[in-house]
Amino acid sequence: MSAPRYDVLAIGNAIVDVMSPCKDELIEELGLVRGGMMLVDMDRAHELYDAMGPAREISGGSAANTLAGLSALGMQCAFIGQVADDQLGEVFAHDIHAVGIDFDTATRAGPPSTARCLIFVTPDGQRTMNTFLGASQFLPADALDEELIASASVLFLEGYLWDPEEPRAAMKKAIAAAKAAGRKVAFTLSDAFVIERHGDDFRALIEAGEIDILFANKVELTALTGEDDFEAGIASLAPLVPTLVVTRSEEGAVAVNGAERAEVAADPVADVVDTTGAGDLFAAGFLAGHVRGQSLRHCLAMGAVAAAEIISHYGARPEEDLKDLMKKRFG
Amino acid sequence: MSAPRYDVLAIGNAIVDVMSPCKDELIEELGLVRGGMMLVDMDRAHELYDAMGPAREISGGSAANTLAGLSALGMQCAFIGQVADDQLGEVFAHDIHAVGIDFDTATRAGPPSTARCLIFVTPDGQRTMNTFLGASQFLPADALDEELIASASVLFLEGYLWDPEEPRAAMKKAIAAAKAAGRKVAFTLSDAFVIERHGDDFRALIEAGEIDILFANKVELTALTGEDDFEAGIASLAPLVPTLVVTRSEEGAVAVNGAERAEVAADPVADVVDTTGAGDLFAAGFLAGHVRGQSLRHCLAMGAVAAAEIISHYGARPEEDLKDLMKKRFG
Numbered sequence: 081m082s083a084p085r086y087d088v089l090a091i092g093n094a095i096v097d098v099m100s101p102c103k104d105e106l107i108e109e110l111g112l113v114r115g116g117m118m119l120v121d122m123d124r125a126h127e128l129y130d131a132m133g134p135a136r137e138i139s140g141g142s143a144a145n146t147l148a149g150l151s152a153l154g155m156q157c158a159f160i161g162q163v164a165d166d167q168l169g170e171v172f173a174h175d176i177h178a179v180g181i182d183f184d185t186a187t188r189a190g191p192p193s194t195a196r197c198l199i200f201v202t203p204d205g206q207r208t209m210n211t212f213l214g215a216s217q218f219l220p221a222d223a224l225d226e227e228l229i230a231s232a233s234v235l236f237l238e239g240y241l242w243d244p245e246e247p248r249a250a251m252k253k254a255i256a257a258a259k260a261a262g263r264k265v266a267f268t269l270s271d272a273f274v275i276e277r278h279g280d281d282f283r284a285l286i287e288a289g290e291i292d293i294l295f296a297n298k299v300e301l302t303a304l305t306g307e308d309d310f311e312a313g314i315a316s317l318a319p320l321v322p323t324l325v326v327t328r329s330e331e332g333a334v335a336v337n338g339a340e341r342a343e344v345a346a347d348p349v350a351d352v353v354d355t356t357g358a359g360d361l362f363a364a365g366f367l368a369g370h371v372r373g374q375s376l377r378h379c380l381a382m383g384a385v386a387a388a389e390i391i392s393h394y395g396a397r398p399e400e401d402l403k404d405l406m407k408k409r410f411g
Numbered sequence: 412m413s414a415p416r417y418d419v420l421a422i423g424n425a426i427v428d429v430m431s432p433c434k435d436e437l438i439e440e441l442g443l444v445r446g447g448m449m450l451v452d453m454d455r456a457h458e459l460y461d462a463m464g465p466a467r468e469i470s471g472g473s474a475a476n477t478l479a480g481l482s483a484l485g486m487q488c489a490f491i492g493q494v495a496d497d498q499l500g501e502v503f504a505h506d507i508h509a510v511g512i513d514f515d516t517a518t519r520a521g522p523p524s525t526a527r528c529l530i531f532v533t534p535d536g537q538r539t540m541n542t543f544l545g546a547s548q549f550l551p552a553d554a555l556d557e558e559l560i561a562s563a564s565v566l567f568l569e570g571y572l573w574d575p576e577e578p579r580a581a582m583k584k585a586i587a588a589a590k591a592a593g594r595k596v597a598f599t600l601s602d603a604f605v606i607e608r609h610g611d612d613f614r615a616l617i618e619a620g621e622i623d624i625l626f627a628n629k630v631e632l633t634a635l636t637g638e639d640d641f642e643a644g645i646a647s648l649a650p651l652v653p654t655l656v657v658t659r660s661e662e663g664a665v666a667v668n669g670a671e672r673a674e675v676a677a678d679p680v681a682d683v684v685d686t687t688g689a690g691d692l693f694a695a696g697f698l699a700g701h702v703r704g705q706s707l708r709h710c711l712a713m714g715a716v717a718a719a720e721i722i723s724h725y726g727a728r729p730e731e732d733l734k735d736l737m738k739k740r741f742g
Contacts, residue, residue, distance in 0.1 A: 100509075101730075134479070134506040134728055137468035148465070167498040167524065175465040178431075193498065397465055399432075 082231075084263070086182075087155040087371045089232035091224065091247070091254055092143025093216040093240050094161030094185075095195040096168045097356065099207075099394055100135040102200040107208055112200065117209040117271045119243060120198070125212040128198045137168070138395035139175035140197055141216075142270060143238040145357045145396040149364025149386050151179045152402040155371060158182040158232065160223055162247075164215035168194035175397065185223050188215045205352035205391060217244030224254045230261035233371060234293070236363075239270030242278040255290050266293035268363055275303040286320050293370065294321040295363045298328040323370070325380070327362050329355075333383060335366070335376050344380035347388035357396025361386040365402075378410070385409050413562075415594070417513075418486040418702045420563035422555065422578070422585060423474025424547040424571050425492030425516075426526040427499045428687065430538075430725055431466040433531040438539055443531065448540040448602045450574060451529070456543040459529045468499070469726035470506035471528055472547075473601060474569040476688045476727040480695025480717050482510045483733040486702060489513040489563065491554055493578075495546035499525035506728065516554050519546045536683035536722060548575030555585045561592030564702060565624070567694075570601030573609040586621050597624035599694055606634040617651050624701065625652045626694045629659040654701070656711070658693050664714060666697070666707050675711035678719035688727025692717040696733075709741070716740050 107114050110131055120128065139148075147157045159176055163169030165187040172194060176183045195216035200208045219241075229235055235258040241247045258265050267285070269275055275282060282304060285291055294317070298310055307313035310328070318324045318336040327333040332345040365386035369379030389400050438445050441462055451459065470479075478488045490507055494500030496518040503525060507514045526547035531539045550572075560566055566589040572578045589596050598616070600606055606613060613635060616622055625648070629641055638644040641659070649655045649667040658664040663676040696717030700710030720731050 129505060132505075132509065134470065134509045135502075136726065137502060139465065171466075171468060174460060174463075178463065178465045395467065 084231055084233040085156070086158050086232035088147065088150050088234045088236050088367060089158045089160070089229060090143040090147045090236040091160045091241065091251070092141050092238045093195055093213065094144065094163045094172050095141040095197050095211065095216060096172055097138050097140035097197045097199050097396065098129070098132070098135045099138060099199040099201060099354070099356065100133045102133060102202060104202050106131065107200060107202060112208045112210070114202070114208050115206050116273055117211060118273070120210045120212050122192070122212060125196070125198060125210065128210050132198060132200065136394065137171065138397060139172050140356070140396050142240055142268065142360050143236055144176060145360035146236060146364045146367070147181055148176070148179050148397045149361045149402060150368055151181050152398045153364065153368040153406065154403060155368055158228060160185050160219070160228070162188055162215050162219035162223065164188050164190040164192065164194045166190055166193050168196060169215070185219070188218055190215065199356055201354045201356070201394070205355050207354060207356040213244050217246060219244070219247040219250065221246070221250035221253055224250050224257070226257040229254055229257040230263065232263060234264045234266050234367065236266045236367070238268050239274045239278065239282065242274065242281055255285070259290070264292040265290060266295070266367060267291045268295040268359065269300040269304060272299045272303040275300055279304060291321050293323040293325065293367070295325050295359070297359055298326060301326050325366055327359055333362065333380050335380050337376050340376055342377040342380055344377065344384050347384045349388050349392050352391050354394045355391050357390045358387045360396055361390040361398065381410070382406060415562055415564040416487070417489050417563035419478065419481050419565045419567050419698060420489045420491070420560060421474040421478045421567040422491045422572065422582070423569045424472050424526055424544065425475065425494045425503050426472040426528050426542065426547060427503055428469050428471035428528045428530050428727065429460070429463070429466045430469060430530045430532060430685070430687065431464045433464060433533060435533050437462065438531060438533060443539045443541070445533070445539050446537050447604055448542060449604070451541045451543050453523070453543060456527070456529060456541065459541050463529060463531065467725065468502065469728060470503050471687070471727050473571055473599065473691050474567055475507060476691035477567060477695045477698070478512055479507070479510050479728045480692045480733060481699055482512050483729045484695065484699040484737065485734060486699055489559060491516050491550070491559070493519055493546050493550035493554065495519050495521040495523065495525045497521055497524050499527060500546070516550070519549055521546065530687055532685045532687070532725070536686050538685060538687040544575050548577060550575070550578040550581065552577070552581040552584055555581050555588070557588040560585055560588040561594065563594060565595045565597050565698065567597045567698070569599050570605045570609065570613065573605060573612055586616070590621070595623040596621060597626070597698060598622045599626040599690065600631040600635060603630045603634040606631055610635055622652050624654040624656065624698070626656050626690065628690055629657060632657050656697055656714070658690055664693065664711050666711050668707050671707055673708040673711055675708065675715050678715045680719050680723050683722050685725045686722050688721045689718045691727055692721040692729065712741070713737060
């Protein structure tokens, strides 16, 4: 087994976020579920875009956001995801290359266009996401270069990938390639509604011991385990994964690593502008610590710093220098 | 002469801004002129985009930004400008419609694509702009609906329109239509380099009495009049236009209306994030006051409030409620 070339390789939906602040009433008027992620078709995407105020476009995608955070923290990263041959595809590729991430998946001649996520941000900073998967749902199995997968210490996958059929089928191949090369597989549950759709798949993966590091928030923990009680959820899931990380918004986060357990409070944020990417960046901070062999508590603390940065501005990609922030915090 | 249907009709380049923070050194490395606007071709645009960090896309265009401010202040507005039939064109149209502005110029089948402006923002908040005019340079004379022009109290034009050949030729037609309908023509000089290229045209328009309200900053005042001394510049230009408005960044602004002169200080801003759109929004505040028949001093003060809002965040479109800000300031 040769030394890994990358710290983290992520496979994810390649999405550009279209973000706009909105009043609370609009969420109800549009029949949206506050705080959730819904899949929308092109017609619904147009309907929602028409109802949206002036917006800004910022590259997104859950795993890609995590990777941007990891790269900002000095990790060597690569990304696999499908964009179309269009302007939003160029924007996505530019933004991921601009932070030093290798990304070579061939663009796909349209239609459909590059995926976009229409994000309504209410005054409390909560985001409600509506994803048009577009080209992203056509990530083919042959884009999953097994050598590339074998060359990364950690393979990071997002639960959102289970929604589109082609990537879902390809994921098992990716996991098998990582395992065969002796690498770790990290997985984020993404969203409670995704778990409603694909929970059986996720549970099967976890029970088969395919997942080494599992990220969830407390709502996802409940959706996956069926346990309403937080501690009961942790107790039922922790024995199945070597490392379990559960975030709970302003209440901080918990990690369990075998017999070891650590907790961390949320970092204080003066003004929560937009929570988009909070979980993604928590995962980035945690994984960066994990790859460097930091203590469980320190990994959590790094996650909290990265999450606090991301919710203090619009968009799910870091704007402040994360390395600087970590240095200020931990010396 | 019937009552106007619109307060302000603007004609301008239809541009999406691609904005990224950058270090001071990058401006030099790329051979850019700090604070200016350069026209770039597709090759240079790609070269600059490749050198740019992760960016965000926000609709822009000088006159369109002014109009977004006017609309936020309750003015009835319409826009004429050329986008291509592409994703950035959709973004531009969405964002202008979303703030209640009428915009019906037919999209143009590409290539070239919709105009974009690559904006490097240095740590002091100064913006350095590189515009690929794309579809915008093909705004045809027949897009300038004379009835529409006659239906607006004020026709607002940006000096940037003189760069592309087709719109430049069309502008005289637009001005003639406005004048024939007894409307006012407002004009912004846009940029010192634009004046280098088209100063003779601008001076001819002004001397012919075609411009009723002229917006300039102090650098543009010098470029147009050849007077290095601010007061000498004002003295040479003011007699030629009914209303002259000259901004001077943190030193505030001056307006001259015949024998009347007013001045205003800049509004304090805690943290200048990005000066893109400062002049555009100053013009919006001033024009909103002007249309409502406010005093010259009050128009300037409204301009200062709108400019202060825009430089406190990324992007040249208002994010805070400008009506609220005016109410807080003026009661």
